[in-house]
Amino acid sequence: MSYETILYEKDATDKFATITINRPDKLNAMNKTVVREIDAALAASVADGDVNALIITGAGRAFSSGYDLQGGDFDVDFDFWVEDMTENAEALLNIWNAPIPVIAAVNGYALAGALELVMSCDLAIAADNAKFGEPEVRHNSGPPALMMPWLLATRDVRWLMYTGDTIDAEEALRMHLINKIVPAAELKQKAENLARKLSRVPTPALKYTKMSINNQQMIAGMRESFNYNITSIAGLHVTKAGNEWMKKLGKMTLKEYLEYRDSPYRGLDV
Template identity: 30%
Template sequence: MATENNVLLTDTADGVVTLTLNRPDQFNALSEALLAALQDSLAAIAQDDSVRCVVLAANGRAFCAGHDLKQMRANPDQRYYEQLFAQCGRVMQSIVNLPVPVIAKVHGMATAAGCQLVASCDLAIAADTAKFAVSGINVGLFCSTPAVALTRNVSAKKAFEMLMTGQFISADDAAAQGLINHAVPLDQLDAQVDALVQTICAKSPVAVRTGKGMFQRQRVMSLGDAYDYAGQVMAQNMMAEDVAEGIDAFTQKRHPVWKGR
């Protein structure tokens, strides 16, 4: 089932929701309207237990060119900017906090908040022709909010180099640095993303949702707290019917039939 609100297209099939940025003439810049549409869609997905995975894609030549600079210049007010960046931050955190994996499907350029969007996703596959940058510094604006997501993906020195120079890195470099998972030929991008989606959807919904939440939460904990938390989560996970089914299927040498509970 496909729906649209002009700036964001939504397609749902077999538990997979594809959100497609749809401002191709503006290189999918994150306008207020697009951020609001993303937030609304993510909020709805978070409440839908039938969703197994989300793919974030884009139309046009670019994946996302970051914030809409023309819209920003038309509103020269600090309070406006604070609200805009807070709105963007909520979208990024909604991706991280979503109970199912989000895969960025990056076919073209991702800059500034567009790079932040890729970094906020759980997984990312890009065409080997795609390029990435946090280029605000080139117009006198340090990419402070993109830096939050970037530094949680790549090393501190690489992130600082990108932020200070504003230079593009290739998809191969982005994969080597951990910003994306894989760089593949453009004509293989759809197939690679589909294969990853199907791999995730073949797993127990309980394990996937448990794992997404656990992985993100433990990242900000101390080592001891992380192990305490992980032990509690794993013990609770062991009580799920899917775990009993999975272990029985393994010992009986058959494919499991997941019940999602």
């Protein structure tokens, strides 16, 4: 199968594959094509008996800057947002629920929806130059999939989700957003070493261990949490403030919009 926005490559010697988001000129911003192609490549990996582990990474200098803010329709209603966010959340849940282990290899920025993608993976290795954050709160938005409370301590969740701050790899490691930090030049090799290791573990052991871990979170209410978040953030988008921010996005260049959004917070680091 050919792809427009991702690269898909199976390793020549071990049973793992790599999905690379391939929009480096846009910092691998995730439009609907990216979301759907990652989902399709994931399904192909799961169906392939020669793929026992999967890596997801980004081309160039970023893992991904998050969902693409350019080129959309900014005059939409609540039902549109529910449909849009449900598709995005289900694609992330497919990664979380895949019967093979999925590794995020994080180079550069992993922001907003891209951070949700990282958190949907089973394990995460980050380059020492990686940056993480949920900045969308600053333009009256929120994540389509509320994965963070299932991974992090509540204090850390509130910090990231309330402030929109971007943190470095060391802070991400402290918060347990990631498992390991490696030099940027070694990220590919280290991620592949982990994928090789996992691909050699008996596949039933990993499949059923993952099912047991995931079941614990499902019993605790993860699906209900996701559903509540979708309707809550969809409602947020159609508030008066939400409509005003969407109108600004339609009138400004992305550079102007991000400057307008982030400039009030400069100099306020704690």
